[in-house]
Amino acid sequence: MRLPLTLVIGGLLAAIFVVAAGLSLVWTPFPTDTVTVSARLQPPSALHWLGTDHLGRDIVSMIMVGARTSIAVAVIAVGMGVVLGVPLGLVAAATRGGLVDELIMRGNDLVFAFPALVIAILITAVFGPSAINAIIAIGIFNTPVFARVTRGAALSLWTLDYIMAARVAGKGRVRISAEHILPNIANLLIVQGTIQFSLGILAEAGLSYVGLGAQPPIPSWGRMLAESQTMVALAPHVALFPGIAIVLTVLGLNLMGDGLRDLLDPRLRRAR
């Protein structure tokens, strides 16, 4: 079977940053925790491929470690959304039309109504800014997304005859949800997860940019942007490269999500 082109390109883009993040655990071209004032704001060169920032740190190394922060925050936050949202969606679908369904879905609406940034500011106002709190904020924002996707897909499955057959076989709602519903909506959740992952990276960058995410000295793409903004006229490369890293990662993940949807949805596969 031919893989969709979007999946290949998106997968490659995403893989570059995942590999870079993994590599940064054991090796970076230069250390990111030492300040070399003499080498500050250098343009790209053979030694420093993407130049250095205002503290003389190597931008390639900073982007590699920043990728680690972004990916870690986004993965844990999306994981939190899945772990909380999917069971809520399954319960809502299993009790469709009932009080529990109503409570879950209206609770979702409530969370949805708050912009993610407002939730983040709320959390950091109470607990102080940190990467952990950024994760919690993004995770809370992800939960209703997964709950809704799960419920919508599960509802259409609940009307099918094989679910009726399972009920005739005496199986309860929990067992039917686990055995029949979840495996058949997994495709959809994988695609949604990829998209949410890219949104998570964007959200982490945004929170770090306004100072609510990862705190110094942990490198983060959002904060690299924030710290370089006063020097854009002087050394544009310091702002440019973290920006490009964010754009490429988000683009790659979105392309990957589209590609996965095409691959996993037989109807779209035939239409291609």
Next chain:
Amino acid sequence: MSLLSIEGLSLDIHGLPILHDVSMQLAPGEVFGVVGESGSGKSMTAFSVMGLLPDGARARGRIALSGRDLLGLDERALCGVRGREIGMIFQEPMTALNPVQTIGDQVAETLVVHGAATRTEALRMARDRLDRVGLSAARFPLERYPHELSGGQRQRVCIAMAVALRPALLIADEPTTALDVTTQAQILDLLRGLVEEEGMALMLITHDLAVVAGLADHVAVMERGRVVEQGPTEDLFRGMHHPYTRKLFAASDHVPARTARAAPEPLLELRDVVREYRLPRERLFGPVGRFRAVDGVSFTLHRGESLGLVGESGCGKSTLTRAILGLEAMQGGDIRLGGKRIEAGRAMPAALRRRMQVVFQDPYGSFNPRWRVADLVAEPFHLSETPIPRDKARTRVAEALDAVGLTAADMSKYPHEFSGGQRQRIAIARALVLRPDLILLDEAVSALDVSIRAQILDLLADLQGRFGLSYLFISHDLSVVRAITDRVLVMQSGRIVEEGPTARVFDAPEHPYTRQLVAATPRIPQGWTGARAHER
């Protein structure tokens, strides 16, 4: 001169041959029936005429409409032909209309697209066409939306759209298959009237021999992409020269040999069963409306008996099925299986649930596509008190598959590897694996082709004799119910209106509704079937 002339039409899609050398001639104003089972190529023949073939399709031969070759036309020219010279209606009226446009706009659209009228004029003509198909201005103003109409009414709107420009040819692809028998009779009447009044030719594609017998002047019988026999309807039915035609005919009124005899012992007893639904409030503090889907139903099914339950869609038979299966709570009355009361949900003990299984209509929706046959058939083992060891479960699954004519080797396959008829066999195996007393067959053969249907009916009759099963056979199809049941219940608006031995109820119906149902069922005229049809 013929209106539509198809000569030597062959079609392949991505190299896969679909049609072989199909030839048909339609005269102006005649009804031409195309009969065949699924996969016979009857719809593809129609799509070839309309130029609506899928990607990768390659057609050879000649399709001429009033002498003009349609196969050579480009898409632009074909758009001019579709709707203006050839109208088409489809099987599924529920999805054939755009849900966000009014019926008036949809009928007028055909006129406006072809530049036949301005919008105002088109709406006036749309009104006229809707009146003609029996949707009067008083009850069905142009501003109605499709969801406000029933299936039969929607099919009328589709017909109004198809005949809006008074095309010379109307193609109807299974136009009544999704409809109830009384609605079907009305739609067929309407089509017959339109053909007579407007001098339009009708190409009627159907799997139902009785429908063409009552309507068509000429019939072509198709099998695997070939026309195996064609001719004037009466001659074709009297002659039946081709073995496939005979087989199709024999299958359509097949009566399986049944050995089972009902014992006087009652198995399933229903007393005044009531199932109500709450309707949404019309005003914020208004009273909650209630809808009685099942309204005081009582009957008894004896051990070893086949009991039919017939009625049209919305009469409450599916709701009643779910109540009997213990899936939904009742609001009144009680249901007893072998003397034990059936409760909905968890309250019903597994030992009681085990005595009753079900087979559904749709052979495609009945199985989790990710499970193998072994696990699908074994699912009811969930109801056994002690866990069944794996090897013993496999043996029993293999036995059940063997009983329905499949093999143990099929256990490791997935449902998509089977045809519709085979899937229905798997569904029966799943129902059989616990050796229940009662199997509910909810339209279990309605989605199958006639020859497959005959095989499944034979299988059901055979299994009943071998395992002493009782059947509650729920269907809208009177001919099937007649073939397999001893006794029949007729249901209308949640009530049983007539009950009695099957032959008596269908031959001498007492209730007006039963009479209406029986009269609406299309039949092949008595004299036509001749001696040949019975040489099996």
